[in-house]
Amino acid sequence: MSGLIRRVVIVxxxxxxxxxxxxxxxxxxxxxxLLHRQSFECVTLLANPKAIAANRRYIDRDLNRCFxxxxxxxxxxxxxxxxxxxxxxxxxxxxSQPNADVIIDLHSTTANMGLTILPSSKYxxxxxxxxxxxxxxxxxxxxxGVQCNQDAPMLRSLSPLGCTIEVGAIAQGVLNADYxxxxxxxxxxxxxxxxxxxxxxxLPVPPSLNVYQVISSVDYPRNASGELQAVIHPHLQFKDYxxxxxxxxxxxxxxxxxxxxxxxxxxxxxxxxxxxxYEKKIAMTLTSKQQLRLEAV
Numbered sequence: 029m030s031g032l033i034r035r036v037v038i039v040x041x042x043x044x045x046x047x048x049x050x051x052x053x054x055x056x057x058x059x060x061x062l063l064h065r066q067s068f069e070c071v072t073l074l075a076n077p078k079a080i081a082a083n084r085r086y087i088d089r090d091l092n093r094c095f096x097x098x099x100x101x102x103x104x105x106x107x108x109x110x111x112x113x114x115x116x117x118x119x120x121x122x123x124s125q126p127n128a129d130v131i132i133d134l135h136s137t138t139a140n141m142g143l144t145i146l147p148s149s150k151y152x153x154x155x156x157x158x159x160x161x162x163x164x165x166x167x168x169x170x171x172x173g174v175q176c177n178q179d180a181p182m183l184r185s186l187s188p189l190g191c192t193i194e195v196g197a198i199a200q201g202v203l204n205a206d207y208x209x210x211x212x213x214x215x216x217x218x219x220x221x222x223x224x225x226x227x228x229x230x231l232p233v234p235p236s237l238n239v240y241q242v243i244s245s246v247d248y249p250r251n252a253s254g255e256l257q258a259v260i261h262p263h264l265q266f267k268d269y270x271x272x273x274x275x276x277x278x279x280x281x282x283x284x285x286x287x288x289x290x291x292x293x294x295x296x297x298x299x300x301x302x303x304x305x306y307e308k309k310i311a312m313t314l315t316s317k318q319q320l321r322l323e324a325v
């Protein structure tokens with residue numbers, strides 16, 4: 029094998045109740061020829077077996093927040109997911125010299141995120157790949173987190189190349205045939221792009237890429253005891269990636285009073301009303317919409 033990419037790892041089940049990735053990995057394990065490409069090895073991983081068996085997001089703590097460098101190096105962290113993160117990091121890492129050249133981590137969400145790509149970093153290869161996927165399918169959106177690098181605590185941070193794929197809205201513990209097929213199609217598009225790049229062929233990419241850059245997260249209004257005092261306003265529910273401007277309704281109090289968004293700049297909320305984020309005290313994540321010029325090859 030030759031080229032930049034030698035080993036691609038596709039991960040499912042980082043969260044045990046997100047079935048899209050779990051069942052795609054099981055399919056690929058049954059039919060490995062589907063992932064075969066000429067120029068690199070492609071392997072699969074079910075990240076959180078105990079949570080998958082229990083149909084729960086996690087057992088002790090969110091596995092996708094266990095990959096910060098200080099946590100991986102901390103022997104005092106002995107919960108199931110902390111131990112599992114260390115095992116995965118030993119298998120795919122270390123971050124300074126990863127054994128995985130590209131990581132594709134498969135997720136689903138209860139928020140109306142459609143097909144979302146979250147690059148592991150803003151390396152040109154990742155951005156060009158995201159632009160290629162967006163050009164193939166206009167429904168694909170690209171989002172960069174605050175930590176869009178290897179300092180992030182997510183599993184994808186074990187390699188600087190790759191991405192998380194988020195699809196939804198899908199209820200936890202439920203399969204959706206349409207999103208299952210669309211996710212598999214994205215995976216094959218990614219593998220085809222990397223295979224062509226390895227062999228010196230750069231598939232056509234637009235000169236720029238629209239990116240939703242995370243600014244901050246917003247919690248639900250709560251009382252002193254931490255209980256919710258409002259819900260996502262009906263006008264905002266399922267409106268992920270749509271503009272939200274100053275004065276527009278954001279939350280609805282149980283008394284019926286609307287709470288507006290206040291801010292000088294228009295924002296684009298995502299992960300609106302994500303079920304798994306209630307415990308994280310996140311009602312939505314605010315992003316800005318940016319256009320990035322892509323480096324020419």
